[in-house]
């Protein structure tokens with residue numbers, strides 16, 4: 318089971334968003350655990366924390382630095398502590414690792430030897446640093462966005478109030494990994510910061526930190542209202558550190574859990590009855606390809622504005638899928654989406670429509686081990702003067718891969734060239750269908766078109782997730798007539 322599913326199962330089983338920091342900090346060791354052997358004392362203390370909390374929390378978060386500070390016995394203590402955590406509860410190792418040249422070996426150490434489910438990382442070295450962790454598909458990373466210490470403000474709030482560095486980290490890291498594999502670590506006592514991050518990353522898991530640093534001023538309901546996603550989850554809440562030194566830990570955690578769950582249900586009953594304007598799109602029915610849609614938008618493949626199309630018509634959007642080749646992670650996801658459709662079809666060869674779809678068709682040909690051909694856009698006046706590039710035998714069936722269907726003209730021209738060479742063409746597979754009857758027109762010509770998603774689904778998802786505003790959403794709707 319991957320990290321995300323394991324966490325969801327754990328949240329559901331214990332009805333809790335709480336996570337526990339498992340830190341062998343000698344300074345916080347309660348007096349009744351102290352003896353001559355500090356490692357044994359810390360071990361007993363941490364084990365009792367796990368015992369007391371395992372039914373009321375959704376995750377554990379040991380901090381690597383506290384274990385390392387105890388030397389070799391500390392690292393042994395880490396392994397023992399990890400072993401004491403029930404296997405169904407996910408473990409997030411707080412390592413804030415950020416070294417580029419050791420990221421691969423560190424990822425291997427934490428994910429294959431320590432077997433933790435997730436690790437915290439610092440963002441400053443960018444995607445190159447995060448990528449070696451994300452090759453472990455069942456494990457996840459949390460990217461540090463901001464911390465609550467005053468000394469960090471000069472950096473994290475730089476350069477402008479509109480786009481401080483911490484929000485830029487959120488925006489940038491959306492392109493590094495899927496919401497299932499990449500969450501955000503947000504240390505703050507300020508609900509406004511949490512709300513700004515949530516609005517930029519509605520789909521991400523947020524691990525809140527330091528929320529209790531404000532002492533009695535903390536309003537947990539405000540924190541929850543700012544950080545929860547539209548489903549009422551997506552937010553992990555830390556158990557306050559001082560609770561671990563108190564007797565009757567289980568009782569304290571249970572009442573904190575009850576307080577959070579109560580606040581959660583109040584927030585949701587209030588928002589569902591108050592008279593606020595809500596977009597007439599469902600926030601519950603998320604599109605199954607939501608993550609891919611958001612990524613395509615974030616890497617600049619989907620643009621809103623006024624664009625003249627090849628037909629001369631002006632549309633309130635432009636789709637440029639040629640950009641995906643520069644982002645291997647998104648490109649991979651695009652290929653997977655096409656692959657799912659192709660797996661249900663029968664064909665002997667793939668054909669790409671030049672030029673935009675050729676990289677995609679090539680990727681699919683390699684993935685499916687299926688030979689590729691393509692009809693030329695223009696026939697050369699020299700050399701072989703071939704109309705179709707690549708080898709084929711007349712009578713074979715070809716599945717045609719294209720990027721987007723607007724009028725269907727370009728894909729139909731390509732298909733006709735293939736047919737004129739004696740090939741059979743029935744299925745056309747595209748990423749995006751502009752709708753407006755194009756599939757029916759293609760069917761009239763004998764082609765069955767299949768698409769991963771429609772433009773209407775894309776715009777609805779982008780609107781629900783806060784990527785486009787109401788004016789952009791409505792402009793698209795009006796253009797659809």
Ligand SMILES: O=c1ccn([C@@H]2O[C@H](COP(=O)(O)O)[C@@H](O)[C@H]2O)c(=O)[nH]1
Nearest residue numbers: 635636673721722723724725726727728
């Ligand atoms: O937003 C857009 C619109 C069109 N394209 C390119 O056009 C063809 C599809 O247009 P048809 O009218 O169906 O022939 C598509 O293959 C793209 O190359 C685009 O990229 N973005």
